Amino acid sequence: GRNDPARPDLLSRRLRNVGAASVLFYRDPIEMVSASGCWMTAADGTNYLDFYNNVPSVGHCHPQVVSAMADQAARLNINSRYLHQTVETYLDRLKETFPDHLENIVLTCSGSEANDLAIRVAQRTTGALGIIVTESAYHGNTAAVTEISPSAIKRGGLPDHVIAIPPPGKQAYGDNIAAGFADAVHSAIETLKERGCGVAALVVDSIFSSDGVFSNPKGFLRLAVAVVHRAGGVFIADEVQPGFGRTGDAFWGFARHDVVPDIVSMGKPMGNGFPMAGIAVRPELLAAFCEDVGYFNTFAASPVAAATGLAVLDVIRDENLQNNATVCGAYLREGLQHLAEIDGRISDIRGAGLFLGVDLSANGDAAQPSGQLVGDVINAMRRHRVLIGAAGKYGQTLKIRPPLCLKRSEVDFFIEALGKSLRACG
Numbered sequence: 001g002r003n004d005p006a007r008p009d010l011l012s013r014r015l016r017n018v019g020a021a022s023v024l025f026y027r028d029p030i031e032m033v034s035a036s037g038c039w040m041t042a043a044d045g046t047n048y049l050d051f052y053n054n055v056p057s058v059g060h061c062h063p064q065v066v067s068a069m070a071d072q073a074a075r076l077n078i079n080s081r082y083l084h085q086t087v088e089t090y091l092d093r094l095k096e097t098f099p100d101h102l103e104n105i106v107l108t109c110s111g112s113e114a115n116d117l118a119i120r121v122a123q124r125t126t127g128a129l130g131i132i133v134t135e136s137a138y139h140g141n142t143a144a145v146t147e148i149s150p151s152a153i154k155r156g157g158l159p160d161h162v163i164a165i166p167p168p169g170k171q172a173y174g175d176n177i178a179a180g181f182a183d184a185v186h187s188a189i190e191t192l193k194e195r196g197c198g199v200a201a202l203v204v205d206s207i208f209s210s211d212g213v214f215s216n217p218k219g220f221l222r223l224a225v226a227v228v229h230r231a232g233g234v235f236i237a238d239e240v241q242p243g244f245g246r247t248g249d250a251f252w253g254f255a256r257h258d259v260v261p262d263i264v265s266m267g268k269p270m271g272n273g274f275p276m277a278g279i280a281v282r283p284e285l286l287a288a289f290c291e292d293v294g295y296f297n298t299f300a301a302s303p304v305a306a307a308t309g310l311a312v313l314d315v316i317r318d319e320n321l322q323n324n325a326t327v328c329g330a331y332l333r334e335g336l337q338h339l340a341e342i343d344g345r346i347s348d349i350r351g352a353g354l355f356l357g358v359d360l361s362a363n364g365d366a367a368q369p370s371g372q373l374v375g376d377v378i379n380a381m382r383r384h385r386v387l388i389g390a391a392g393k394y395g396q397t398l399k400i401r402p403p404l405c406l407k408r409s410e411v412d413f414f415i416e417a418l419g420k421s422l423r424a425c426g
């Protein structure tokens, strides 16, 4: 905590070491030392309930995942140019979760690399450059995907080949979100054509997390995807956030919309903290791309990655975590709805399973959610030992994204903390 004499030194060392690229949570950052399940322990002994983190999605330091990783690291860890049983077992298991046409999987070490590869495959196979994304999207940190990540660009606009459209909420499209969003995609395609770029892909996070979490109505993406396909573009579903069972109703977020992606990118929860990511792709698209350049990634698809990823899939299945996302997510939603009846500043609750977005409006007007209030509540929640983040263009949405092993008692803890925090931010 604040009075720990070692902490100021740790913060200044961090700033000295990482400089302007240092990104930390909270003005008074927390030093963490260990974690288990949904809880993280700070250096001063405080336990925090983690409602932010969808990387250790099956639970922090899950023993089965940790031992799979450690055992394989002690036996063999090499690059992917050799044959290895566990690697193919893992890829076969992962493929079972996808529609049949996504026959190939290429592993990478980060979601950024996965999206980078996905858009290069799309651009190569369509012969076009243009990419359509949403206004506050984040798709990663390479040169190419930073250009399609409006939320990461602090100064200057998007390049000519990228068009950002408003996220699929009532705010922009009223009551017919499917038609409105499809129209926006159509106009973007026309503009890209006028600019001589053509359309390579529509890229969306299928739960629109950084835009503020937009999940309903189910199926609203179908029209937009049809528009892109008709124009000769491909549909890339970025599953880095909603994937691996988080939305409860399906293993992948796109399934909620009953759409057929040409490429799926995935990451974050894939290795429960071990850096794993990748794409699932139509083989003919990958083959065309590889005629030109091919793809090799030193660390991806290593035996340790495969053993870790396989353990993650086992735990999701054996502990019924996708179902827990549905059941616990519904319980969490009930708690939020109950709070909303008491406090009119909770102006909208969206999401699916254990991925919820909650707008807070200082004046109760749903059309005017407040980033300031959300920021205040996030800081108050920290004092009540809950870690949570914000989403949306103005940070006006509480982003609720706990590990999938969440328990009812932990939902109760969260709701109580949120109630107290809202009262403290009067």
Ligand code: PMP
Pocket: 109, 110, 111, 112, 113, 115, 138, 139, 140, 141, 205, 238, 240, 241, 267, 268, 277
């Ligand atoms: N896509 C989405 C939707 C993301 O949220 C992120 C990371 N926040 C990425 C891609 C990039 O993944 P990574 O940080 O593993 O490169």
